[in-house]
Amino acid sequence: MTEMYALGTFNRDGGPRWPGVVRDGKVAALQDILPDCPATLLDIFENWERLSLAIDNAVARAPGDAWRDEDLFVAHLPLKPENLFGAGANYRNHVIELVVDSGAGGFQDLSREERRERATREMDERAASGMPFIWVGLRSGIAGPARGLTIPYDMEQVDWELELAVVIGKSARRVSREDALDYVAGYTIANDITARELVSRPDLKALGMDWLACKSAPGFHILGPYITPARFVSDPQKLHIRLSLNGEVKQDEGTSDMIFDVARLVEFASSYAQLQPGDIIMTGSPSGNGTHYNRFLRDGDVMVGEIEGILGKQVIRCSAEAP
Known part of the structure; x- marks a missing residue:
């Protein structure tokens, strides 16, 4: 098998953006190693059945001088899908935690022990x-991590x-459940931002x-930085998700907890x-959200998200919107 790599959309010094391959801390432009490659990752995934093997072969053959240090480039939103779907309440511990902490679902009158049960x-x-x-989700809400997150001035409980x-x-x-993974081209990291006070x-x-109010502000659906081809992920239910806020781990859960x-x-x-092709399904968030800690995003916060088995680290810097 070809050595593990991921795909991204890059530029340097504010120049044009181009699709590239990242491997072992190095980046190569796809059109340099595969001249007939389309000019965007969305076009590539729309032709994934035809191009995936060709990209594998091009990466394996790419000469050493095609690769440059990853730190020289900015990784932008890898692709902007035509359709974005999100799975709600799809982690067992996450939902239990929300109910215990907030009484959501009509359990406000129960004790914490009764809520958990x-x-x-x-x-x-x-x-x-x-x-x-x-x-x-709305396309206007989709952004890459390099853009940063602007916290709307009229939202008080913006959560990760x-x-x-x-x-x-x-x-x-x-498609059947048995065949469903055959339709998956790759995996990436998402941070689906939610304004908790606007949920109901x-x-x-x-x-x-109210999905429009709580999840649709510009940049609330953060994707990337890279897309790891599915062939490198043997089992998507055996990955581990970790988010830290200003260096402190908040989310730390395996995808095996998906309902x-x-x-x-x-x-x-x-x-x-x-x-x-190119559509994205966000598969739900594990436990450890801001509601659990009674701590929501503020100006100056830095979130770092990682999924073991998926290449790339998602770094998001937060800033407050001016009224």
């Missing part, structure tokens, strides 16, 4: 006989949610969460929507 029971029942919950994200590699409609609408409680695994999410999403 009820939430644990409900999550076990959901895993056994329930269905995933998937929402749709580090996640594994799936990149679709071929058109998928009504007090005037329309029966309608549930519905990656294959089930692809199956479920494709049963209702036509998934296109």
Whole structure:
């Protein structure tokens, strides 16, 4: 097998952006090592079945002088998908933690012990006989980590949610769970930012969460820096997610805690929507969000996100929006 690599979108000194390969701390421009390669990663993933082996071969053959130090370049949003999907409440410990800490779901009148017991029971029942919950994100909310996160001046509880994200590699409609991973081209890191105080609408409680208000500000769906081809990830349920805030670890959980695994999410999403090459599914956030610590994002914060088995480190610097 070709040595592990990832794909990204790079530039240097403010110049044009181009798709490249990163391996062992070095970057090569794809069009230098594969001259007929499309000019964007979205175009590449739209032709992934045709190009994936060609990229493998080009990386293996690339001469030493094609590679430059990774630190010389800026890694931008790797690609901007036509469709972005997010799995809600998809980590067992995360949901239990939210219920215990906030009483979410109508459990405000219960003690913390009673909340934990009820939430644990409900999550076990959901895993056994329930269905995933998937929402749709806005393209205007998608950004790369190099852009940084601007915290809106009128939001007070802006929270982090580090996640594994799936990149679709071929058109998928009504695929089975058994075949679902065949439609996955790669994986990347996502941080799906949420304004917690805007999750529920007090005037329309029966309608549930307000996804527009709490998750759609510019730059709230942070993807990248790189996309690791799926062939290098033998089992997406055996990865480990870790987020630190200003050097202090906040999220530290394995993808094995997902209530519905990656294959089930692809199956479920494709049963209702036509998934296109380059589309992304964010698979849900593990425990350790700001609600648990009663600590939300502030001006000057730095988040570092990593997923063991996925190349790249997501570094996000936060700044406050001026009123």
